[in-house]
Amino acid sequence: MELLPSLLSTLRSVDPGTLDQEYSAVRSQTSVLKRDLCLTTEAGALKENIKKNRYKDILPYDQSRVLLSPLSSDSDSDYINASFIRGASSDHRYIASQAPLNSTVTHFWGMIWEHKVKVIVMACREIEMGKKKSECYWAPVHQLAAFGPFTVYTQGETRPNEDLVVRALTVSHQQDSHSLIQYQFLSWPDHDIPYEASGVLDLLERVRSSEGGHTSPLLIHCSAGCGRTGVICALDYIHDLLVTKKITADFSIMKIVLELRSQRPSAVQTKEQYQFIFTAAALMFERVLRSAERPPRHNQSKPKKPEKKTRPVSSINRPPQETDMSDTYAVVNKPKHHNPPSPSSAHSGVATPGSSSQSRMLPPSHHYDNDPSGVPAVPIYSTVSPRVKPLSLTHSATPIYDMATPASHNGEYNLLPADCPSPADDEYEDLSSSVSDVTNLCSPGGIGFNCRIQKPRGPRDPPAEWSRLER
Incomplete structure (x- = not known):
């Protein structure tokens, strides 16, 4: 041996x-x-x-x-x-x-x-x-x-x-x-x-x-x-x-x-x-x-029984019956009025199937884009981008998705934080409501409409509620 x-x-x-x-x-x-x-x-x-x-x-x-x-x-x-x-x-x-x-x-x-x-x-x-x-x-x-x-x-x-x-x-x-x-x-x-x-x-x-x-x-x-x-x-x-x-x-x-x-x-x-x-x-x-x-590990398993009760990091400070959805879905624009996140957790985590081990390395609480505490007053939206390069989070050295599949534009997209660079405007739609970015989208003074939707050419009919007679 x-x-x-x-x-x-x-x-x-x-x-x-x-x-x-x-x-x-x-x-x-x-x-x-x-x-x-x-x-x-x-x-x-x-x-x-x-x-x-x-x-x-x-x-x-x-x-x-x-x-x-x-x-x-x-x-x-x-x-x-x-x-x-x-x-x-x-x-x-x-x-x-x-x-x-x-x-x-x-x-x-x-x-x-x-x-x-x-x-x-x-x-x-x-x-x-x-x-x-x-x-x-x-x-x-x-x-x-x-x-x-x-x-x-x-x-x-x-x-x-x-x-x-x-x-x-x-x-x-x-x-x-x-x-x-x-x-x-x-x-x-x-x-x-x-x-x-x-x-x-x-x-x-x-x-x-x-x-x-x-x-x-x-x-x-x-x-x-x-x-x-x-x-x-x-x-x-x-x-x-x-x-x-x-x-x-x-x-x-x-x-x-x-x-x-x-x-x-x-x-x-x-x-x-x-x-x-x-x-x-x-x-x-x-x-x-x-x-x-294997035999030495089995012999040492008995004194290590208490360690089995240790809960994973991702479940700390959460009710036992609550389902952790961060491993499956991206959270975007969901208001949160309590437990404001710390500045170090200002990224929204996106997990793909098969990457639960990496996603559990994220902080225990989510950061929401429109949280009124510690973020700009103007709502920030996530940018849709094709999977071109692995998204590297600051607190994880490994990608949060499976690298076995080659990157391509076959209908697969990742939700990126708003501070990440956006793709070329002539390829994908860019959604943003930051006033500082307005000049990059439409004409000066625009309010962040989708640049691919043309402005109306004439006045619109007022809503029916405006024409009611008050009695």
Whole structure:
């Protein structure tokens, strides 16, 4: 655990150019490994097995491929395009497999049955970019589907989030049955990476929870069983290093990927996938460090109970039942005849949704523009202005609105204090009743009419009340 801060700092500081060079070295050293370890792919290249491969250039090594028994094969062949991969804590920790074809679904379920697989991670969709990437090897919810001698029943299907589908399956053969869980991750494009690393780490946490203490291999597959499958294997391998405390100062993601590639061809298939492992590993280390800091906080929570009664600054001197509307609405021209504000609070606060934390930094009482105490006798109105720059208040260094949205004139405006500069007169209407500003608006002696409304060209009819005869 003492190494994690330094390892995390190293992962964060890796230059993208360095990662490019590392991945090029991974590809070149893969050929060296294949030669030095005498790795072959003869079984997958046999004429009777060629049709069982989804891709002709992704064949399992003979030294690590999964062998089928006659129970799982409809012929004398023991071949399936799947490989055993060693983990940090056991020899047969993973089975990296291609997605089953229509002609190999029976072999796929036979492999699951023989090795008592409890959890399947499916890192692809059935169809991607208009191409079929995997055969559907399960049944609809609450229905049965037969695949050779195996019968599969789908007990239930849930969607914990938009990225994940979880299916509870039961496979039966003769008089026996076996239950397992399938996690299908939907947000991982082929030859690409997910839009965020947290989704993959959350997936692996669910997988480990479902495995429990079971020692059967974790079955992972995408379409070819190398790119996305290799990334998941690498991240789970790193997690096992942390759990078993086998992580050392010479920790190297490059070494882990090369170890995977010595057992499954093209594991971690692209440069972007290689870089993604660094991003996800850094997030994993952050989570472990945060979780290690939690126990002391829980132990100190009891003596800190009285602090829970402390009220926020924005609610001081207010009745408990009063609703604080300053977090949602701007207050303009609302008379206030008591509790005059101090001069230091002479700005009207404007809060936008999602900025309640900043708005609570404002003084506890509002300042109203037409307060008779401490302000000019002539009412002051707020100026309507497009959101061009973040409005910085004197008592808060952070903007009071969300900076994630780019500033634009898409109908979004802020209410600014009257002492802020006004926009150009030819763009927006300027409303003011300050006598000193009259010369900037209309003709001398004007009373602050809207400059875009023309003066009447003739006398107006007097109101009807003026023409009544008093009796």
